[in-house]
Amino acid sequence: MVTPAQPSPDSETTWRQKLSDVLDMFAFPLRTSHYVELVNPLWSTHQMQAQVVDVWDETKDARTITLRPGVNWRLNRPGQHVRIGIPIEGRHYTRTYTISSPPERNDDCFTITVKIIDGGRVSKHIVRNIKVGDYLPIGLPQGDFYLPDASPIQPLFITAGSGITPAMSMLRSLVAQERLPDTVHIHYAPHEFDVIFSKELRQLAADKAQYHLHEVHTQEFGEQKQTQGYFSQEQLDKLCPDWKERDCYACGPPGLLAALEGVWEQAGLSRRLHIERFLADFAEIPKDAVGGKVRFAQSNLDVDADSETNLLRIAEDAGMNPPHGCRMGICHTCNTKLLSGCVRDLRTGEVLNESGAIVQTCVCAAAGDCELDL
Ligand code: FES
Structure with a gap:
């Protein structure tokens, strides 16, 4: 018996694309997806x-x-x-x-x-x-802060505040796959009641002998007069004596991450420290730094700016809606051209003053008068 050939997924995609191209011709100057979106926004293909x-x-x-x-x-x-x-x-x-x-x-x-x-x-x-x-x-999931698929590891999670979210996704995934290894988790929060996912984390610690949770509360409250303090190597040695043998996944405020980097670097183990940042790491701004007048050329707007506030924020506060994504210097969505003047990269302190230089507005501030192609 001859079995009729089944269309391959690739050819199906090609036909769907061709059909969509034809329909788009009738929908011009919009796209079919713009009309489909009116029926159900989840069917939109031009903007997920x-x-x-x-x-x-x-x-x-x-x-x-x-x-x-x-x-x-x-x-x-x-x-x-x-x-x-x-x-x-x-x-x-x-x-x-x-x-x-x-x-x-x-x-x-x-x-x-x-x-x-x-x-x-x-x-x-x-x-x-x-x-x-x-x-x-929404966009698509991105980022390279995740556990390796295959190799068995013994993770040490160090998280603080909402920095717990990526660790939570990893823990939930390991539990769902029934492959939670021996795991130490040190989590910092001001008080017991500030711990996000507290119920689930404490239940996990009660149910799984291989999951060791250490909540560190950093602020006094009520009867609790002694705080457990912020991160230190001494505290790390106490809570996780075998930390040098573990891969550490950390997410939290810049101060915590900088302290971790120092400890791991000193131990010669930087490659075992994996960090996810929510905020860009900024350098100290020189005491004599000055802001200036920022000209947004395309918008025909002049705005006064100090030496610390990023140019993206300056533009938004002036009523503009410039393109942006991560707001921490990673995605480059906010890139624009410096037409004249000076800006400072807040991460490195470097001053850019060459006309035509690319400026990431989310991590740069005015360093004198400047003009941007925005
Ligand atoms: S918004 Fe992502 S680099 Fe500026």
């Missing part, structure tokens, strides 16, 4: 969307949002992050958040867990105002 299907308060200032992504989504690796668009009062903001769920979820959804940061209008909006049913534009 996700629908909020659940919100859950983890602590008084942190919330987990469950999102159902639309077509073309691909599963995350535990520890990766995703770009999310957030409309607030008619303006469009973009932020990057770590996915806190494991890829093993069986409902085609993923979660992000967001904590309000001081002065953070977007994090505050997400925690306080995002509601079930909202649609948000």
Whole structure:
């Protein structure tokens, strides 16, 4: 019997693409996807969307949002992050958040867990105002902060605050795969009730003998007069005596990460320390640094700027909506051209003053008057 040839997935994709190209001709100057999006935003192919299907308060200032992504989504690796668009009062903001769920979820959804940061209008909006049913534009999972697939390791997680999110995704994934190895987890939070995912973490520690959780509370509260202090090598030696034999995965504020880098470097073990940053690591700004007048040439706007505030923030505060992604110098979405004047790269302290130089507005500040191609 002759079996009819089955179309290969590749040829199916090609036909779908051809059909879409033909339909796009009729939809010009838009694309078919723009009309499809009106029926169901999750079917959009020109801008991936996700629908909020659940919100859950983890602590008084942190919330987990469950999102159902639309077509073309691909599963995350535990520890990766995703770009999310957030409309607030008619303006469009973009932020990057770590996915806190494991890829093993069986409902085609993923979660992000967001904590309000001081002065953070977007994090505050997400925690306080995002509601079930909202649609948000999203990117694909990205990032290289994840556990190796095959090689057996004994991880040491060191996390603080919302820096727990990538570790949580990794832990959940290891548990779901039933391959949780001997794991030490040191987590810093101001108080017991500030620990995000506290119930799940404590339950995991109770259920799995190989998971050793050490919560370190850093601020006094009520009867608790003695804090357990911030990270030190002495504390590390005590909580995890075999830390030199482990691969360390760390995420938290810049001060903690810098301290970890120092300890691991001194031990000659930097390659065993894997770090995920939420904020760019900034150099000290010289005492005599000055800001200046920033001219946004395309927008025909002049704005006064100090020497510390990044140019992306300066532009947004002036009512502009410049392109951006990670806001920490990684994705280069915010790149623009320096037309004249001086800017300072806040990470290195280097001053750029060559006309035509590429400026990452999220990590550069005015260093005198300057003109940008924005
Ligand atoms: S927004 Fe990503 S590098 Fe500036």
